[in-house]
Amino acid sequence: QVRCFTHVEDTVRALVELIELGRGVGEVVNVGSDKETTILELAERVHKLVNPNIALQRVSDPPPGSLTMAYRRPDLAKIKGLIGWMPYLGLDTIIEDVMAWKLQGGTIRAPSRTY
Secondary structure, X not given: OEEEOOOHHHXXXXXXXXXXXXXXXXXXXXXXXXXXXXXXXXXXXXXXXXXXXXOOXXXXXXOOOOOXXXXXXXXXXXXXXXXXXXXXXXXXXXXXXXXXXXXOOOOOOOOOOOO
């Protein structure tokens, strides 16, 4: 499987710029990275940064016909054209920031409001 990962800071920056400049109103605008990473590459990078002394264990691929897509890469042409936006922070920074957040006691909380 191939995915593109984006740091939440880059995503927020893109959304703020779109709002402040009034661009893309009423349109679908992809925000993300177009840097492709396989799930195996992600696992190897996390492994290297977190604990290279433990063994990686490969799990089987999703069964054929499952809803998991093998390849996802956003088309960033529209956001580049609207505001010239590109993500700044790479995958290693994303992994390091998630690790730091988690080590500082970060937890995922349920939203405080209902929608």
